[in-house]
Amino acid sequence: MKIGVVGASGYAGGELLRLLASHPHFEVTAITAHSNAGEQITSVHPQLQSYAGKKFNAFAPNEFASCELIFLALPHGESAKVISQLPATAKIVDLGADYRLESAEAWATYYGGDYAGAWTYGLADVEPFKSLISKSTKVANPGCYATSIALGAAPASEIADMTDVVVVAASGTTGAGRSAKINLIASEVAGSLTSYKFGGVHQHTPEIEQALTKVSGVDAKISFTPILAPMPRGILSTITAKLTKKISTEQAHALYSSYFAKSQFVTVLPLGVMPKTAALTGSNHVQIQVAVDDHTSRLVVSVAIDNLGKGAAAQAIQNANLMCGLDEAAGLNFDGLGV
Amino acid sequence: MKIGVVGASGYAGGELLRLLASHPHFEVTAITAHSNAGEQITSVHPQLQSYAGKKFNAFAPNEFASCELIFLALPHGESAKVISQLPATAKIVDLGADYRLESAEAWATYYGGDYAGAWTYGLADVEPFKSLISKSTKVANPGCYATSIALGAAPASEIADMTDVVVVAASGTTGAGRSAKINLIASEVAGSLTSYKFGGVHQHTPEIEQALTKVSGVDAKISFTPILAPMPRGILSTITAKLTKKISTEQAHALYSSYFAKSQFVTVLPLGVMPKTAALTGSNHVQIQVAVDDHTSRLVVSVAIDNLGKGAAAQAIQNANLMCGLDEAAGLNFDGLGV
Amino acid sequence: MKIGVVGASGYAGGELLRLLASHPHFEVTAITAHSNAGEQITSVHPQLQSYAGKKFNAFAPNEFASCELIFLALPHGESAKVISQLPATAKIVDLGADYRLESAEAWATYYGGDYAGAWTYGLADVEPFKSLISKSTKVANPGCYATSIALGAAPASEIADMTDVVVVAASGTTGAGRSAKINLIASEVAGSLTSYKFGGVHQHTPEIEQALTKVSGVDAKISFTPILAPMPRGILSTITAKLTKKISTEQAHALYSSYFAKSQFVTVLPLGVMPKTAALTGSNHVQIQVAVDDHTSRLVVSVAIDNLGKGAAAQAIQNANLMCGLDEAAGLNFDGLGV
Amino acid sequence: MKIGVVGASGYAGGELLRLLASHPHFEVTAITAHSNAGEQITSVHPQLQSYAGKKFNAFAPNEFASCELIFLALPHGESAKVISQLPATAKIVDLGADYRLESAEAWATYYGGDYAGAWTYGLADVEPFKSLISKSTKVANPGCYATSIALGAAPASEIADMTDVVVVAASGTTGAGRSAKINLIASEVAGSLTSYKFGGVHQHTPEIEQALTKVSGVDAKISFTPILAPMPRGILSTITAKLTKKISTEQAHALYSSYFAKSQFVTVLPLGVMPKTAALTGSNHVQIQVAVDDHTSRLVVSVAIDNLGKGAAAQAIQNANLMCGLDEAAGLNFDGLGV
Incomplete structure (x- = not known):
């Protein structure tokens, strides 16, 4: 299953790439970043040996044309700008805040700028969210x-x-x-x-x-x-x-x-x-x-x-798993580091 | 003014020695420790170059006979055991918990063991404590x-x-x-x-x-x-x-x-x-x-x-200054490290 | 393939358990520890949720009777004592120092105590070691x-x-x-x-x-x-x-x-x-x-x-993979954390 | 004795201010900074309570007219530009690199830009430097x-x-x-x-x-x-x-x-x-x-x-003490923190 990551040069984006590299069903085919476009992925995320030789591309809609699943890891206010340029049928998990709030007033108070609306809230371990996520194609991943x-x-x-x-x-x-x-x-x-x-x-x-x-x-x-x-x-x-x-x-x-x-x-x-x-x-x-x-x-x-794990990238993958009808733990079956 | 420190091998005791070394009116003449008795002070506190060549003594009442001011930095329950062996006229600041609580019941609930009574509480920056400290010879230094x-x-x-x-x-x-x-x-x-x-x-x-x-x-x-x-x-x-x-x-x-x-x-x-x-x-x-x-x-x-500073050793010195009629800031006129 | 870990309560042992939990071919069936025997694994290694409910056993030879592969993560001098009690046919990777040195004199100088002999040295990324490891049943994992x-x-x-x-x-x-x-x-x-x-x-x-x-x-x-x-x-x-x-x-x-x-x-x-x-x-x-x-x-x-990774547990698994004729990267196909 | 600090907004400058505040003979009367000019000193160095209410000034020669001793804590290449605008009689300690090297060639290789010459090298604890410093009015403080x-x-x-x-x-x-x-x-x-x-x-x-x-x-x-x-x-x-x-x-x-x-x-x-x-x-x-x-x-x-201490600000003060005929330890008689 081809997937894309928009905004992969931040810490959440880097963690997403790290976890996706060993996901059994997802293949990352499109990776874009804004200010780091053109740079080697490993020059920003030196740990990502799995991506050695690959570069961040600048965002371009055709990069994502064949993606069935797309993760957005953008600063708030940016996801809404990108969304219309992505394939309408693609499942999307937004790690940013743009689609989390159901109240336009709360958005105005705490974020400001255009209010984008609300998607299914991706708090994947509890109901009613878990059930809703499984039926959704667009999910707003919760803040950390x-x-x-x-x-x-x-x-x-x-x-x-x-x-x-x-x-x-x-x-x-x-x-x-x-x-x-x-x-x-x-x-x-x-x-x-x-x-x-x-x-x-x-x-x-x-x-x-x-x-x-x-x-x-x-x-x-x-x-x-x-x-x-x-x-x-x-x-x-x-x-x-x-x-x-x-x-x-x-x-x-x-x-x-x-x-x-x-x-x-x-x-x-x-x-x-x-x-x-x-x-x-x-x-x-x-x-x-x-x-x-x-x-x-x-x-x-x-x-x-x-x-960065449960608070961002790992929960985003859990959400994607649920949205795709996979085992919610696919690619997430490992323990924390401990020390 | 000759002073003593009982229990100087812990972190609060070490910080006390560090600060006392540059106090304009206090001269540390007696330094004891329990489990580290006989060891070089610098082997426990390698920073205390000012005390190079000096050793921790085991506690002995005569060590403190000529001290006008004594700091206790002992585990809770230990101060009360030592107090009767110190000069009756010596001013004492206890950095431990033994004399902080006015309620025997609270002592029993939170610490256990014999209740020793309460001394003036040494929260030196606010009233009514500051005034009371100035008139006291025994002060219980607050917890951090x-x-x-x-x-x-x-x-x-x-x-x-x-x-x-x-x-x-x-x-x-x-x-x-x-x-x-x-x-x-x-x-x-x-x-x-x-x-x-x-x-x-x-x-x-x-x-x-x-x-x-x-x-x-x-x-x-x-x-x-x-x-x-x-x-x-x-x-x-x-x-x-x-x-x-x-x-x-x-x-x-x-x-x-x-x-x-x-x-x-x-x-x-x-x-x-x-x-x-x-x-x-x-x-x-x-x-x-x-x-x-x-x-x-x-x-x-x-x-x-x-x-260790305001939460222990530095406030203890502020209390001692007040008890001795000195400027409360004597030996404490320096800023924090910042980085 | 059933495997065992002797001495799993230290940091190298904990990392070994963490990595083994997601290894595609290894199933950990015996886990022992000395001073922590009888304790929950998660009480020593709180990150090891995969092992929730399991305890460290005390070392007993029959624990390992059915193991085809055994990792030893013991203090130096202990591996040699245990080795005779393990199945003669089992492949063994020793994370300790006991079998690393070919010179009895060097052992005496730097470690002391009985010299146990030398196994194939498990520096798995370079020759001649890599080839030797592939043909060995006993490998001494290098120090970090x-x-x-x-x-x-x-x-x-x-x-x-x-x-x-x-x-x-x-x-x-x-x-x-x-x-x-x-x-x-x-x-x-x-x-x-x-x-x-x-x-x-x-x-x-x-x-x-x-x-x-x-x-x-x-x-x-x-x-x-x-x-x-x-x-x-x-x-x-x-x-x-x-x-x-x-x-x-x-x-x-x-x-x-x-x-x-x-x-x-x-x-x-x-x-x-x-x-x-x-x-x-x-x-x-x-x-x-x-x-x-x-x-x-x-x-x-x-x-x-x-x-703990390449310097201990991860290289031990790489060695085990080579000894077992598996892909040397089995269970090790992931990038470092980065931050 | 009135002293000035040029470039006090960096870490070495902040440490200098911290130590100078309790120096027995030096009174800081002029404090300048470049990019932070106009800001409260405590907004850059929140630890410097001793300087509460004071601001960094922009560099201006008249600020330093009455200073007998001036510390420069500037990026390399900047000290030489400032020096001609300071009182000719003022003693100067430069914490930067500008006057450390006696070889113009080495300067060109490792720093580049105009070579400013060499002052007495302020490695204050060893000869021949210590004696030379005592006779100097301009000293280049060593790098950390x-x-x-x-x-x-x-x-x-x-x-x-x-x-x-x-x-x-x-x-x-x-x-x-x-x-x-x-x-x-x-x-x-x-x-x-x-x-x-x-x-x-x-x-x-x-x-x-x-x-x-x-x-x-x-x-x-x-x-x-x-x-x-x-x-x-x-x-x-x-x-x-x-x-x-x-x-x-x-x-x-x-x-x-x-x-x-x-x-x-x-x-x-x-x-x-x-x-x-x-x-x-x-x-x-x-x-x-x-x-x-x-x-x-x-x-x-x-x-x-x-x-920041011996490697910058504290040694700079030791140098200044020697240059001024003071006890070399004036204002430096305290131990390190230890923890």
């Missing part, structure tokens, strides 16, 4: 923070107040993109933690609320504070909400375990074991732990993912 | 997390609900001590984030609540989740609470700026600038930023300190 | 430093003086093993470089010399200084030797490129591009660059590998 | 690599062949400057080692040779390979040369210890203890260890410094 937070909070609606969910999440630097900015250089980041998009303004906020509302059936509201952590990959999200019923840690753990029992990529860890981002590196897996803080009557959830 | 969280939440009592304060704080690895444990080795920690003491069970919880209640006059309750971050030093605390009145970010910022106007070590950063742990490394300084999240009606506070 | 240095120096014998090769190589912390030692804790390692086994005493020295002598046919002598680097994985080796003939960088590059032309895992990078350890993370790949320093008439070679 | 390598190799001339010294040195990222380049962003650097300026082309090569030749009286030739390490500060240099006489490690150690016996900033560590960059962070100290590799008849030296 949104993936970890929506998964971690999804089971909580039965036991906690979803209208005041507090989240603090720390991300590795690849979440900020492959961009030469002074605040991203290693000397500034090394050995240091700092928050950003502070005060509830991160653009994933409406996306998380939309996802949670769909999953739970109740209106969700999120206070979200992101942090830049001195590591290249990984997101650790801490989610807390007031309990709406008296429940023990064991009961909360049982609820979460039951909720994700059928998911092969989401693991609720045994009590006492905490999620650790390095355990997920390079993979489509998610680790979750849950506790009840009796002292404050709060549910506390810890969620770890790889922002 | 407690320092950052109590300072960050102290001004909030006028505008936010202190009975449901949510805190997520990430610490560098020196906060876990100089201890050969498998979960602390570099291969396990590098490039990874993980939570610990999960579900509201961290022992600083009652300490923070006690401090905030004293500062604000209202009962405070804290949901606190700690995280181990892949860096040696630094704590970044994110604190959030429901607003009790309608207020803008600018007003909250003005309130915080006013609250800390007289503190020479706590800086409320200009709006738009975020605290960054590396900026505080090695220093007694604190950086704070504040925002109002209108979407959720929450106050959000970000606080950065060096867990 | 030895792999990078022997590969990097192998083509140099035609143009440089192999009797005075100078090597400085820096390794990530997993090279020091999964061991709770104070010098390996994150606080000690973070943001710091330090040398160890200083003065030409590293135990890989005779192994490298033996390998180079076999490859080149001339006696090789190595001055080797290892460094511990603040990262979990990766080795970067810098190798330099006096040129024995006048040659340009382009000619040296052509020589190296030609030497490795048939190797699918060793890449001599285009001139101007430098090896980077992160590009190899998790993979069996090697990156090499070469230059002539005209000023000093020296050849300089830079080599990057993943110490 | 050059400092560590020249100090580490200086005592070797009696026992080793200085015409073929091999050096591999790894530096933290601040050595590459405060510059938004893609290869310096944290995602590219984190957890990775890579070499650069490969093949003997690093511009510190002639500087090191010149310094060693002056110190030893014999012509020195250096093969130097630099490496970028995933840490913000620190340089670890490994230096090796063929022994010219039979000598033991103990004898080499005695020679080195004797050579640096009078230096208060260079410590030859006890045998068995290795230099560690973190031990020097923020300080003017140097740690050295030495060994004889009998197997290869080579001397091996390991040297650690902080590239």
Whole structure:
């Protein structure tokens, strides 16, 4: 099955190429990039030995004419511009934000510019999304923070107040993109933690609320504070909400375990074991732990993912697998690096 | 002025020795350690060239007979055992937890073992503590997390609900001590984030609540989740609470700026600038930023300190300065490393 | 094909399990560990979701009775003890040092204890080793430093003086093993470089010399200084030797490129591009660059590998593939992580 | 004593400001920067609380009219342009490369552009430089690599062949400057080692040779390979040369210890203890260890410094102290951070 990748020179695009190289059913035949067009793929992504000798092309519609499946990994606002030039019959997974939000108003507030509409939201491990994805030809792949937070909070609606969910999440630097900015250089980041998009303004906020509302059936509201952590990959999200019923840690753990029992990529860890981002590196897996803080009557959830794996490229492939009627784990059957 | 350090082989003890070496009024004459007794100080702390040729002694009361000021940097439960063997007239700053809690019940719940009582709490930048410290001969130096969280939440009592304060704080690895444990080795920690003491069970919880209640006059309750971050030093605390009145970010910022106007070590950063742990490394300084999240009606506070500096050794020296009637900044007049 | 792993609780053992889980022809049926026997595999290696629910067994010969292929990942001196208890017909790859050295004297000098003899040396990318491995049932997998240095120096014998090769190589912390030692804790390692086994005493020295002598046919002598680097994985080796003939960088590059032309895992990078350890993370790949320093008439070679991948587990699988008559790349067809 | 800093927005400039703030005799009255002119100093260097409220000025000669001492921390080629506009009587320490090389030819080869001449070379811990500095009004502060390598190799001339010294040195990222380049962003650097300026082309090569030749009286030739390490500060240099006489490690150690016996900033560590960059962070100290590799008849030296401290700002202050007839340690009497 011939596939294409538009915007493959960023970190998500690179991870996509890496994972696609060993996918049993997908063959990457078109690879484009904007500012790096004409460069060797390995000069931008030196790890991609599988693509040695190949170059990024500039985007051109005919590159994708024979592709049945196309991944877009573009800055927000760019996917919508490209979409009309792609084959109408092609299945498309957009790793960008353009088609995630159902509210034009939320788009205007958090992103600005033309609102492109909404596609099926690709949070592939939970319903109703999983079923919808299987029937869709266009899927909006969730944001990295949104993936970890929506998964971690999804089971909580039965036991906690979803209208005041507090989240603090720390991300590795690849979440900020492959961009030469002074605040991203290693000397500034090394050995240091700092928050950003502070005060509830991160653009994933409406996306998380939309996802949670769909999953739970109740209106969700999120206070979200992101942090830049001195590591290249990984997101650790801490989610807390007031309990709406008296429940023990064991009961909360049982609820979460039951909720994700059928998911092969989401693991609720045994009590006492905490999620650790390095355990997920390079993979489509998610680790979750849950506790009840009796002292404050709060549910506390810890969620770890790889922002480039489950938080971007790996979930995009999971979505594509579902859209194509394949095993959702095709090409994703491997564990994280651990160390 | 002759001073002594009991328990100088840990990271807080090492930082204390480093800072004391250039203090204008203190002369370190007694240095003891337990498991490292007999070893060269530089073999444990290779940076302490100022102490080249000196050894850690085993604890012996006569070592401290001529000391007017003594710092204790011992594991919890150990300070109380030592105290009776020290000169009754000596001023003492305990960097451990033994004398921090006024509630024997809280001690029993979070630490266990004999309750030693409470000394003046050494949160040196805010009242009523600062005044009390100046009149005290025995001071309990605050915990590292407690320092950052109590300072960050102290001004909030006028505008936010202190009975449901949510805190997520990430610490560098020196906060876990100089201890050969498998979960602390570099291969396990590098490039990874993980939570610990999960579900509201961290022992600083009652300490923070006690401090905030004293500062604000209202009962405070804290949901606190700690995280181990892949860096040696630094704590970044994110604190959030429901607003009790309608207020803008600018007003909250003005309130915080006013609250800390007289503190020479706590800086409320200009709006738009975020605290960054590396900026505080090695220093007694604190950086704070504040925002109002209108979407959720929450106050959000970000606080950065060096867990070994302001969070331990530097604040201990600030306390000693106050207890000795010196300029509180004596020996602490330097900026953090930044990079 | 049923296979077993003896000593799977260390970092090399964990990486072996991770890679074996997606190998197309190998099925891991026996997994033992010494000090972690009885523990869940995921409690030691939290990334190994593929092994969820399985435990490390204590070593027992009958565990391995039906195994056709066995990997040993034991501390040096332990492999020889175990070997007699394994099926005589089983193919064995020893990731330890026990069977690497052909000189009993070198063994005594650098390791001590009983000398076990020598197996085929598993430097799988170069001759004469590759051919020998294909005919062997017992293979000694090379050390991580030895792999990078022997590969990097192998083509140099035609143009440089192999009797005075100078090597400085820096390794990530997993090279020091999964061991709770104070010098390996994150606080000690973070943001710091330090040398160890200083003065030409590293135990890989005779192994490298033996390998180079076999490859080149001339006696090789190595001055080797290892460094511990603040990262979990990766080795970067810098190798330099006096040129024995006048040659340009382009000619040296052509020589190296030609030497490795048939190797699918060793890449001599285009001139101007430098090896980077992160590009190899998790993979069996090697990156090499070469230059002539005209000023000093020296050849300089830079080599990057993943110490746990090509430097241990991945090369062990490559060896097993060759021993079993499989495609040498079976289960190893993926690129490194890059970031 | 009024002093000025030209080019204070880089990492060396920031470290200079940090150290100068607590210097007992120097008062910084003029601070200029080029691209950051008009910005708050704390917006570039958030750690410099001592300079809160002050801005970088654009360079203007009258700013420095009353300065008796001026530090230049400019990109190479810029110092020479500025020098004629400064007071003729002012003492000047140039942290840049412009006045380091005595050979116009070497300047042309390694830097290019106009050759400015040579000032007294500020390698402040060894003769003949120390004496010359004390009599100079213009001093060229050594490069960071050059400092560590020249100090580490200086005592070797009696026992080793200085015409073929091999050096591999790894530096933290601040050595590459405060510059938004893609290869310096944290995602590219984190957890990775890579070499650069490969093949003997690093511009510190002639500087090191010149310094060693002056110190030893014999012509020195250096093969130097630099490496970028995933840490913000620190340089670890490994230096090796063929022994010219039979000598033991103990004898080499005695020679080195004797050579640096009078230096208060260079410590030859006890045998068995290795230099560690973190031990020097923020300080003017140097740690050295030495060994004889009998197997290869080579001397091996390991040297650690902080590239921004001893390698730039701290040594610049030491030079200024000597030039001003002050205690060379004024304002530099503190230990490194250690962790």
